[in-house]
Amino acid sequence: xxxxxxxxxxxxxxxxxxxxxxxxxxxxxxxxxxxxxxxxxxxxxxxxxxxxxxxxxxxxxxxxxxxxxxxxxxxxxxxxxxxxxxxxxxxxxxxxxxxxxxxxxxxxxxxxxxxxxxxxxxxxxxxxxxxxxxxxxxxxxxxxxxxxxxxxxxxxxxxxxxxxxxxxxxxxxxxxxxxxxxxxxxxxxxxxxxxxxxxxxxxxxxxxxxxxxxxxxxxxxxxxxxxxxxxxxxxxxxxxxxxxxxxxxxxxxxxxxxxxxxxxxxxxxxxxxxxxxxxxxxxxxxxxxxxxxxxxxxxxx
Amino acid sequence: xxxxxxxxxxxxxxxxxxxxxxxxxxxxxxxxxxxxxxxxxxxxxxxxxxxxxxxxxxxxxxxxxxxxxxxxxxxxxxxxxxxxxxxxxxxxxxxxxxxxxxxxxxxxxxxxxxxxxxxxxxxxxxxxxxxxxxxxxxxxxxxxxxxxxxxxxxxxxxxxxxxxxxxxxxxxxxxxxxxxxxxxxxxxxxxxxxxxxxxxxxxxxxxxxxxxxxxxxxxxxxxxxxxxxxxxxxxxxx
Numbered sequence: 001x002x003x004x005x006x007x008x009x010x011x012x013x014x015x016x017x018x019x020x021x022x023x024x025x026x027x028x029x030x031x032x033x034x035x036x037x038x039x040x041x042x043x044x045x046x047x048x049x050x051x052x053x054x055x056x057x058x059x060x061x062x063x064x065x066x067x068x069x070x071x072x073x074x075x076x077x078x079x080x081x082x083x084x085x086x087x088x089x090x091x092x093x094x095x096x097x098x099x100x101x102x103x104x105x106x107x108x109x110x111x112x113x114x115x116x117x118x119x120x121x122x123x124x125x126x127x128x129x130x131x132x133x134x135x136x137x138x139x140x141x142x143x144x145x146x147x148x149x150x151x152x153x154x155x156x157x158x159x160x161x162x163x164x165x166x167x168x169x170x171x172x173x174x175x176x177x178x179x180x181x182x183x184x185x186x187x188x189x190x191x192x193x194x195x196x197x198x199x200x201x202x203x204x205x206x207x208x209x210x211x212x213x214x215x216x217x218x219x220x221x222x223x224x225x226x227x228x229x230x231x232x233x234x235x236x237x238x239x240x241x242x243x244x245x246x247x248x249x250x251x252x253x254x255x256x257x258x259x260x261x262x263x264x265x266x267x268x269x270x271x272x273x274x275x276x277x278x279x280x281x282x283x284x285x286x287x288x289x290x291x292x293x294x295x296x297x298x299x300x301x
Numbered sequence: 302x303x304x305x306x307x308x309x310x311x312x313x314x315x316x317x318x319x320x321x322x323x324x325x326x327x328x329x330x331x332x333x334x335x336x337x338x339x340x341x342x343x344x345x346x347x348x349x350x351x352x353x354x355x356x357x358x359x360x361x362x363x364x365x366x367x368x369x370x371x372x373x374x375x376x377x378x379x380x381x382x383x384x385x386x387x388x389x390x391x392x393x394x395x396x397x398x399x400x401x402x403x404x405x406x407x408x409x410x411x412x413x414x415x416x417x418x419x420x421x422x423x424x425x426x427x428x429x430x431x432x433x434x435x436x437x438x439x440x441x442x443x444x445x446x447x448x449x450x451x452x453x454x455x456x457x458x459x460x461x462x463x464x465x466x467x468x469x470x471x472x473x474x475x476x477x478x479x480x481x482x483x484x485x486x487x488x489x490x491x492x493x494x495x496x497x498x499x500x501x502x503x504x505x506x507x508x509x510x511x512x513x514x515x516x517x518x519x520x521x522x523x524x525x526x527x528x529x530x531x532x533x534x535x536x537x538x539x
Contacts, residue, residue, distance in 0.1 A: 097314045099407035100383075104320035107410040108327070129407050140490070147462050159498065194463070194489070194499050 006061065085142065088250055092135035099128050134265040138250065141195075141272045150188040151196060153221060153228050154179050160200045161219055164208060172213035178220040186223055189299050195273045196297070199281070202266040203232040203293045209260050210291075211236035226299060227279070233292035239285040247283060270295075306421055307331045307348070311341040311364070312356040312383065321410065328414045338362030342370060345378060352379045352421060354413070356406075365398060372399045377429050379420045383408070399433035402474070405486055412483065419477045431473045431535055439520065439533035442511065444472055453511060463488065464506045471521060471531040480528040504529060 024031040038046070102125050110118060161177040164170055180186060189196075200219075207217045216235045221228060239247060243254035248271045251264040274281040278298050285291040308330045312318050315336070322332045333350065335341040339362040341355060353371075357364040368380055382403040401420045404413060424430065431437055435447045443452045449465050451458045460468065466488050471479065479487075481500040489499070504521060507513070513520045522532045 096406045097317060101314065101316035101320050103407055104317065104324050104410045108320060108324045132407060136490075149461055163498065193502075197499070 084250060085139070088135050089139045092132050092139065095128065095132050095135075099125060099132060103129070131263050131265075134263045134269065138265060138269055138272060141269070141276060146192040146195070146276060148190050148192060151191045151193045152188050153186040153196075153230070156193065156197055157200060157219060157221060157230065160197060160204060163201065164204045167208055169208045169211075173208070173211055174214075174216040176216075176218050176220075178218065180222060186221055186228055187299050189228055189297050191277050191297060192273075196277070199270040199273050199295060200230060200232070202270045203295070206262075206266065206293075207232050207234040207236065207291075209262065210234070210256065215290075223299070227296045228299060230295045230297075231292055233290065235290040238287040238289055238291055239283070240287055244283065244285060305329060305331045306352065306417075307333070307350045308417065309333050309335060309341060309344055309348075309350040309353045311335045311338070311353065311359070311367075313337055313359045314356070317356075321413075324410050325414070325417075330417070338364060338367030341367055345371065345376065350378070351424075352381070352417060354381045354383065354417070356383045368398050368400060372433060377433065379424045379430065381413070381416055381420060399430075401430050401432045403487070405490065408486075419474065423474070423477070429537070431475070431537065434537040436538040437472055437535055438538035439472060439475070439531070439535045442520065442533070443538055444469060458510050460510055461503075461506065464503050464510070467500075467503050468507055471529065472535050475531045475533065475535040478524050478528055478530050484528070500529075 023029060106118070106122055106125060110122075157177060157179060161175070165175060204217070204219065211217060211234050218233045219230070220233070221230045223229070237256060240255060243256075246252045247254065247267050250268040252268075253264050271281050274295055274297065280296045281293065283291065283293050306329075308325060310318055310322055310325065310332055311334075312321075313336050318334045318336075322334055325332045333344060333348065335344050337359045338355070341353065342362070344350070345353065355364040355367060362370075364382055368382065371378065371380070379401045380399070382400040384403050384405055401423070402416050404416060436443065436445050438444070441454045445451070446469060449462075449469075451460060451465065451468065467484065470484065470488050481497045484500050504523075508515060508518075508521060511520055515521075515523055518532055520531060520533050522530045524530055
């Protein structure tokens with residue numbers, strides 16, 4: 001509809017011209033003959049101005065349409081993300097009561113019998129419980145205020161790294177942590193300590209899960225005065241190109257992630273946490289070479 | 302077996318009461334069931350159970366409102382709330398409205414039994430529980446639960462909000478072994494993969510600020526391999 005209106009508007013000058021011409025030839029008004037004279041210099045200047053004006057008008061129109069289009073696209077994307085969150089929240093609500101009931105039922109049966117089947121069901125119900133816990137985290141992140149304090153990034157990274165080293169997978173991999181010392185160590189940043197710790201933990205946990213023995217995992221950090229950047233890099237199998245844009249989506253599992261335990265919410269959670277801190281979380285990956293996740297957090301929140 | 306504690310279990314979801322009631326019976330309690338807050342209040346008035354376990358989200362009268370009515374009428378019966386939304390706000394509400402404890406759904410039924418036993422042990426019949434007091438004290442340590450402020454020997458202390466919430470939970474559950482997992486669930490509301498360490502960091506902060514020596518604790522004792530316990534005796538403060 002709008003497009004039609006624009007084209008119609010473009011015809012207005014012609015229509016005005018036609019109306020004037022009809023009115024004048026019918027002698028409704030005096031219709032004198034005008035002789036316009038100009039030297040070539042002035043004429044070429046006038047023609048130049050006319051063409052430029054026309055081009056600029058056309059360009060402005062085009063840019064406006066483009067802008068509107070992009071605007072509506074962002075809106076649609078944001079709307080889709082919000083819808084997805086709302087859906088996950090409802091799912092979480094619907095899961096809670098049945099899982100509570102199942103756990104109580106299982107506790108009843110476990111009084112009488114213990115079998116492999118039972119412990120397997122127990123394990124699966126635990127898995128579901130963890131999923132609802134993660135869904136709840138995701139929902140809470142949207143609403144609850146950050147508990148900001150001065151976070152010492154060096155000691156935070158040290159803590160997460162130590163925790164990773166205790167994992168059985170860590171033994172067969174080359175894990176390193178590089179923190180700047182010169183000319184000064186990392187600055188403290190204003191943020192929620194427990195949440196930032198969770199992000200780095202998630203990234204390192206992924207690196208451990210998706211690499212193979214003898215792979216290298218590097219955790220390194222830098223600062224540029226305004227932000228602290230933390231990278232978790234590995235020489236693992238890498239993320240296939242077609243999966244890469246989707247890794248941040250809730251419950252998305254790439255081809256290579258099937259068969260690897262996890263809720264499928266870790267990266268979505270991490271992204272939400274970093275964004276709440278006004279930072280950026282990005283990924284680069286090459287199939288067969290490895291992956292690097294990079295988190296940037298502003299020093300002043 | 303006549304002295305089995307009598308418990309009222311309130312939840313509108315029959316799948317939960319059908320499964321949970323027999324489990325609690327087996328765990329040594331006598332269990333009655335109600336399906337909403339109004340029915341629960343009637344049963345409390347009629348049969349005076351020793352403890353109420355109540356879901357928050359229920360039709361007619363929800364758990365929060367039922368608890369508020371109980372407390373307003375001066376009834377100090379121990380109440381454990383089953384929270385569902387799981388938001389930090391709902392946990393704070395549970396304590397503010399005077400619940401003795403709360404669990405996030407879905408919970409481990411064995412944890413519920415542990416909570417029931419602890420609450421019953423702490424209960425002083427006819428007296429308001431610590432959980433309903435707005436100001437509590439252990440020796441010269443005073444905690445105001447409404448304003449979230451803390452004083453030690455009259456000097457106000459500054460704590461991070463998490464450490465404050467942690468101290469509040471420990472002080473309202475004195476002399477009770479609380480596992481790190483339970484503290485995470487009750488205070489953080491989330492299960493963290495880095496969980497136990499997250500708790501230890503905050504406990505260390507508390508001890509530093511309170512000047513509490515872990516080898517000779519006045520307030521917080523470490524139970525090796527299990528969790529923490531608030532060892533000071535806690536009273537309602539004026």
